[in-house]
Amino acid sequence: MTVSDCTFTQRDGAVCAPAGFRAAGIACGIKKSGAPDLALIVSELSAAAGAVFTLNKAQAAPVLVSKERLAASGGRARVVAINSGCANACTGEDGLATANAMADAAAAAAGAGRAEVLIASTGVIGVALDRNKVTSGILEAAGALEAVTGGAAAARAIMTTDPFPKAAAVTVDGPAGRFSVGGIAKGSGMIEPMMATMLAVVTTDASVAPGLLQRALTAAVDVTFNAISVDGECSTNDCVFALANGASDAMLSDGDYDLLVEALRHVCEPLALGIVRGGEGATKLVAIDVTGGRTNAEAKQAARAIANSPLVKTAVHGADPNWGRLIAVAGRAGVEFSLEQARVVIGDTVLFERGTPFDDRAEQASRHLQQAEISIGVDLGTGGRGAARMWTCDLSAEYVRINAEYRT
Amino acid sequence: MTVSDCTFTQRDGAVCAPAGFRAAGIACGIKKSGAPDLALIVSELSAAAGAVFTLNKAQAAPVLVSKERLAASGGRARVVAINSGCANACTGEDGLATANAMADAAAAAAGAGRAEVLIASTGVIGVALDRNKVTSGILEAAGALEAVTGGAAAARAIMTTDPFPKAAAVTVDGPAGRFSVGGIAKGSGMIEPMMATMLAVVTTDASVAPGLLQRALTAAVDVTFNAISVDGECSTNDCVFALANGASDAMLSDGDYDLLVEALRHVCEPLALGIVRGGEGATKLVAIDVTGGRTNAEAKQAARAIANSPLVKTAVHGADPNWGRLIAVAGRAGVEFSLEQARVVIGDTVLFERGTPFDDRAEQASRHLQQAEISIGVDLGTGGRGAARMWTCDLSAEYVRINAEYRT
Numbered sequence: 017m018t019v020s021d022c023t024f025t026q027r028d029g030a031v032c033a034p035a036g037f038r039a040a041g042i043a044c045g046i047k048k049s050g051a052p053d054l055a056l057i058v059s060e061l062s063a064a065a066g067a068v069f070t071l072n073k074a075q076a077a078p079v080l081v082s083k084e085r086l087a088a089s090g091g092r093a094r095v096v097a098i099n100s101g102c103a104n105a106c107t108g109e110d111g112l113a114t115a116n117a118m119a120d121a122a123a124a125a126a127g128a129g130r131a132e133v134l135i136a137s138t139g140v141i142g143v144a145l146d147r148n149k150v151t152s153g154i155l156e157a158a159g160a161l162e163a164v165t166g167g168a169a170a171a172r173a174i175m176t177t178d179p180f181p182k183a184a185a186v187t188v189d190g191p192a193g194r195f196s197v198g199g200i201a202k203g204s205g206m207i208e209p210m211m212a213t214m215l216a217v218v219t220t221d222a223s224v225a226p227g228l229l230q231r232a233l234t235a236a237v238d239v240t241f242n243a244i245s246v247d248g249e250c251s252t253n254d255c256v257f258a259l260a261n262g263a264s265d266a267m268l269s270d271g272d273y274d275l276l277v278e279a280l281r282h283v284c285e286p287l288a289l290g291i292v293r294g295g296e297g298a299t300k301l302v303a304i305d306v307t308g309g310r311t312n313a314e315a316k317q318a319a320r321a322i323a324n325s326p327l328v329k330t331a332v333h334g335a336d337p338n339w340g341r342l343i344a345v346a347g348r349a350g351v352e353f354s355l356e357q358a359r360v361v362i363g364d365t366v367l368f369e370r371g372t373p374f375d376d377r378a379e380q381a382s383r384h385l386q387q388a389e390i391s392i393g394v395d396l397g398t399g400g401r402g403a404a405r406m407w408t409c410d411l412s413a414e415y416v417r418i419n420a421e422y423r424t
Numbered sequence: 425m426t427v428s429d430c431t432f433t434q435r436d437g438a439v440c441a442p443a444g445f446r447a448a449g450i451a452c453g454i455k456k457s458g459a460p461d462l463a464l465i466v467s468e469l470s471a472a473a474g475a476v477f478t479l480n481k482a483q484a485a486p487v488l489v490s491k492e493r494l495a496a497s498g499g500r501a502r503v504v505a506i507n508s509g510c511a512n513a514c515t516g517e518d519g520l521a522t523a524n525a526m527a528d529a530a531a532a533a534a535g536a537g538r539a540e541v542l543i544a545s546t547g548v549i550g551v552a553l554d555r556n557k558v559t560s561g562i563l564e565a566a567g568a569l570e571a572v573t574g575g576a577a578a579a580r581a582i583m584t585t586d587p588f589p590k591a592a593a594v595t596v597d598g599p600a601g602r603f604s605v606g607g608i609a610k611g612s613g614m615i616e617p618m619m620a621t622m623l624a625v626v627t628t629d630a631s632v633a634p635g636l637l638q639r640a641l642t643a644a645v646d647v648t649f650n651a652i653s654v655d656g657e658c659s660t661n662d663c664v665f666a667l668a669n670g671a672s673d674a675m676l677s678d679g680d681y682d683l684l685v686e687a688l689r690h691v692c693e694p695l696a697l698g699i700v701r702g703g704e705g706a707t708k709l710v711a712i713d714v715t716g717g718r719t720n721a722e723a724k725q726a727a728r729a730i731a732n733s734p735l736v737k738t739a740v741h742g743a744d745p746n747w748g749r750l751i752a753v754a755g756r757a758g759v760e761f762s763l764e765q766a767r768v769v770i771g772d773t774v775l776f777e778r779g780t781p782f783d784d785r786a787e788q789a790s791r792h793l794q795q796a797e798i799s800i801g802v803d804l805g806t807g808g809r810g811a812a813r814m815w816t817c818d819l820s821a822e823y824v825r826i827n828a829e830y831r832t
Binding site for chain 2: 071072073074075105106108109140141142143326327330331333334336339340343344346347348352353354355358368371372373375411412413415416417418419420421
């Protein structure tokens with residue numbers, strides 16, 4: 017199957033949109049508020065599993081445990097357990113023991129082998145995760161698993177201060193049959209907080225070997241979750257998990273790599289954009305397209321620098337078509353850049369090209385910046401074909417208020 | 425002379441504190457407000473000159489012209505001309521011609537050779553600098569040059585939205601005689617704005633060869649101006665200039681390198697800290713000391729990541745002793761880091777050490793964070809001796825307000 021032979025139908029749904037998955041989201045008392053704080057996602061069949069983990073060197077206990085189990089299973093998993101309200105990070109040996117107990121409880125509850133489990137935690141760091149609460153919560157969730165509303169319940173249970181749950185699903189039809197991909201994610205937000213964390217789980221009922229799933233997941237994450245930034249921070253707990261259980265008739269092999277990436281992207285992109293839209297204090301979604309880089313990697317480096325620039329993000333917040341800040345960030349991004357050939361476009365309005373500013377067009381660009389969805393284009397002027405897209409949000413006083421609140 | 429043989433006496437003063445320098449600051453109409461916008465600093469004698477320029481690839485016309493003249497003079501200069509209110513950046517060929525006219529006017533007004541001049545501009549970018557205003561302003565300033573109040577006037581004339589002028593001076597006494605170093609700087613702030621720009625001029629009446637001056641200036645800038653961050657941005661116009669005119673009896677040769685660095689540091693550090701204190705929306709000065717890095721460079725990379733972290737800067741603003749954010753940033757800084765051996769200190773309070781949080785000390789740490797001057801220590805836990813210090817300020821809602829204001 018190739019991408020052009022297939023139709024992609026975006027639809028409501030979450031991790032149970034593909035066949036053979038059940039999920040639950042319950043409250044087990046980790047959050048003092050009594051809000052849902054434990055999600056369990058179970059595949060009826062053994063599933064190929066892939067994962068992308070935070071590159072932060074201060075890795076939380078659940079990250080270490082998930083890596084170990086995934087290696088031990090040779091890339092297979094049947095159950096994912098996630099708690100919110102406590103990140104189980106910077107918690108030492110005791111935290112590692114709790115993470116292992118959490119994984120063992122999830123594997124047992126799903127009737128899976130010890131290694132066929134992935135876990136994640138999100139919330140405050142440096143605080144012990146209550147072992148009894150999380151393991152008895154997993155037992156309770158296992159009794160509540162179902163396929164119709166379970167995915168939405170799981171999406172709610174992994175939220176911290178996300179303003180809304182994030183779920184997406186797509187059905188792919190093509191010559192080799194129909195399969196679905198579904199997913200849930202949580203984004204950046206915190207109350208007692210610590211750091212912006214993101215987690216996502218993506219499921220599919222296609223049949224995929226673990227190696228192919230891992231490669232396709234990495235590629236899809238690169239252009240979705242790894243192409244967003246709320247504030248340039250990188251947490252101790254970030255992970256994206258993918259499970260492929262083969263419950264549909266669709267068998268994907270190495271030749272279907274592009275198709276699988278595209279199918280995963282159809283779910284990961286709306287989840288990633290949901291994280292940005294729900295970013296702390298965010299009022300606008302900003303797509304940044306950088307072109308004219310020597311390489312795609314250089315274009316991405318420049319796009320990331322722009323996406324993280326407080327001067328750019330405050331200008332967007334104020335609907336100020338301040339193209340000079342975009343030029344200045346591109347110039348300091350550590351990549352090849354030619355001021356003489358550079359170009360800045362806001363919406364459809366070219367504001368700077370070949371050394372010439374067009375300040376009479378500022379009003380038009382400002383009108384675009386007053387929208388909720390904004391596009392910014394910067395050409396680095398090297399003549400190269402390197403291109404990349406990043407998504408970010410604006411920087412508002414509300415971001416400062418949320419993150420400056422005194423925690424103790 | 426070695427450093428320990430000398431006494432360093434910090435005193436009031438600016439670029440005219442050393443003998444043989446005169447300065448002026450006048451209003452020539454570039455700023456619509458009528459505020460001072462042109463500074464001229466002239467040495468009576470030909471002086472060795474050094475300079476450190478922005479690494480931004482979008483370099484403003486005055487940066488290009490100053491580099492060219494400094495190379496042509498073989499590291500000598502007699503006059504520095506600086507305008508505020510317009511950065512003369514992204515202004516194409518015409519901007520370059522204006523910058524050259526500005527340099528020619530300054531050289532002529534000071535009776536200096538064509539190459540013995542340095543210029544700088546700061547303010548809005550992408551807007552043409554009025555050639556008549558700046559050149560006739562230089563003529564007028566040349567008539568107003570004097571040594572008693574001229575330095576302070578120059579410090580005022582280079583301000584944009586700096587909340588206060590920044591000047592510093594030190595007198596050095598030692599076996600080989602007495603010499604002085606003086607300086608002025610402007611920091612991050614903008615009205616119609618564009619980007620945070622910093623400029624500084626440092627003068628000394630010691631006799632120093634150009635090569636030694638350049639090496640010592642680079643070293644002093646590395647631990648002062650290059651060790652501060654308001655928002656991680658890097659402008660198109662940043663420069664630091666140093667002039668050494670030999671008007672005192674002190675002759676410094678290669679063996680006095682450490683002494684010269686120390687003397688320059690005595691002036692550059694208070695100027696740099698003034699820039700941070702006057703940073704946009706800043707209410708606190710934060711010193712970040714990173715230790716336990718594999719190398720000094722790795723320690724500085726981690727310190728810079730912490731200094732630029734919006735989550736750290738908002739936590740400081742809210743007096744939240746949120747050590748987890750410091751660990752998370754150190755872990756993502758791209759340098760060697762050991763969570764098991766890492767340590768976080770706020771003020772005198774150890775909050776995290778050898779995997780153990782000390783959250784009962786949060787109240788004590790929070791009291792320190794309520795001060796105007798804050799110290800944060802992070803040990804990367806590698807066992808190495810790499811260390812670095814950075815200074816930054818907190819991130820406040822006022823920063824957002826200043827930078828989100830609609831410019832058009």
